[in-house]
Amino acid sequence: MARDRMIVVTTETVSGHRIVEVLGLARGNTIRARHLGRDIMAGLKSMVGGEIKSYTELLTKAREEALARMLEEAEDMGANAVVNLRFTTSSVMQGAAELFAYGTAVRMEPE
Amino acid sequence: MHEIVLILASVMFGIPFGIFVLVAVQGGLRDGRRRRFVARELARSDVLLVNTKGLLTADPSHPPQVLSATVVRCLDDSRHAMAIFRTKLGGEVRTMTRLTLLARDEVTMRLKELARASGYDAVVNIRYETSQVLATSVEIFAYGTGIVRL
Numbered sequence: 001m002a003r004d005r006m007i008v009v010t011t012e013t014v015s016g017h018r019i020v021e022v023l024g025l026a027r028g029n030t031i032r033a034r035h036l037g038r039d040i041m042a043g044l045k046s047m048v049g050g051e052i053k054s055y056t057e058l059l060t061k062a063r064e065e066a067l068a069r070m071l072e073e074a075e076d077m078g079a080n081a082v083v084n085l086r087f088t089t090s091s092v093m094q095g096a097a098e099l100f101a102y103g104t105a106v107r108m109e110p111e
Numbered sequence: 112m113h114e115i116v117l118i119l120a121s122v123m124f125g126i127p128f129g130i131f132v133l134v135a136v137q138g139g140l141r142d143g144r145r146r147r148f149v150a151r152e153l154a155r156s157d158v159l160l161v162n163t164k165g166l167l168t169a170d171p172s173h174p175p176q177v178l179s180a181t182v183v184r185c186l187d188d189s190r191h192a193m194a195i196f197r198t199k200l201g202g203e204v205r206t207m208t209r210l211t212l213l214a215r216d217e218v219t220m221r222l223k224e225l226a227r228a229s230g231y232d233a234v235v236n237i238r239y240e241t242s243q244v245l246a247t248s249v250e251i252f253a254y255g256t257g258i259v260r261l
Contacts, residue, residue: 012163022167025160025237027215031208035201065203084163090241092207092249095198098241100211104161 006071007081007108014081016111023077023105028069032062033096059097063087066099079105135189142213149216158223159233160255167233169258178234178257180221184214185248207249214251215239222253231257 007014034042038054045052066087074082085103092098161167169175186194190206197204218239226234237255244250 012165019166022159022161024156025162025219029208029211029215031204031211033198033201033204036199038201062203083166084161086162086238088239088241090243092211092241092243093194093198093204094246096194096204096207098207098211100215100239100241102162102237102239104163104166106166 005080006074008067008071008085008103009081009083010085012084014083014108017081017108018111019081019083019106020109021107023074023079023107025102026070026074026077026079026082026105027100027102028066028071028073029098029100030062030065030069031092031096031098032058034058039095059089059099062097062099063089063101066101070101070103074103074105077105079107081106081108131188135187138187146213146216149213149220152220152223153216155223157232158226159260160219160223160237161233161235162237162255164236167235167258168261169235170261173230173259175256175258176229176231177254178222178225178229178231179252179254180218180225181250181252182214182218182221183244183248183250184210184217185245186210191247211241211249211251214249215253218251218253222255226257229257231259233258233260 007017013019034055042052042055071082082103083106085101088100090098159167186206194204194206222234234255234257237253240252242250
């Protein structure tokens with residue numbers, strides 16, 4: 001997986017590493033819909049409150065997918081690290097959520 | 112008598128359906144052309160886009176400036192129907208993913224064009240915002256700071 005080969009951080013620099021080339025923005029997104037069966041369970045759950053585990057799991061998986069797509073794009077640009085990673089989540093239609101990850105693709109060398 | 116009813120029915124339903132299909136096909140072709148054009152423009156490396164603050168050093172003799180671009184896109188009716196069907200089943204809504212991808216590429220390209228037109232060669236600290244304007248449409252807003260690199 002690209003994740004294991006790459007340094008991915010939310011900061012702009014990594015200590016002990018020098019950025020040799022800035023390659024540009026890398027982006028990845030996915031839009032996930034909920035499951036009707038899970039919807040019914042979530043509806044019941046919202047009567048009592050608390051964590052909706054199936055949705056937590058769904059969004060975690062979707063966010064992983066967006067991150068993987070971003071890393072793929074970064075790899076295609078020839079990067080070995082992504083700095084300043086940001087996640088955004090938004091609702092783009094009824095019953096679906098968009099997960100979007102973006103960061104700056106760079107080439108790094110240990111100092 | 113029956114023939115007349117049949118002909119009338121096929122005209123009444125056939126023409127609107129034909130228009131529906133033609134419009135969807137035309138929209139698909141137009142989007143494909145636009146996607147290829149935008150991808151080509153994005154691949155040009157004259158303006159560097161990053162979302163960091165400090166990686167690139169700006170030339171102090173050129174004042175930086177906020178640059179922003181926005182685009183609102185919507186799905187055609189048939190793909191929207193598919194998307195709604197998908198929200199009942201669960202899983203990835205591919206038509207919407209493709210729509211936001213295209214919109215985000217478009218807005219990134221506009222930001223790049225704006226930077227080039229304003230005489231900058233890099234846009235730093237880029238941020239993306241996504242919002243829903245109508246039930247079937249997506250707004251993507253991108254903003255950043257245009258600088259001239261040292």
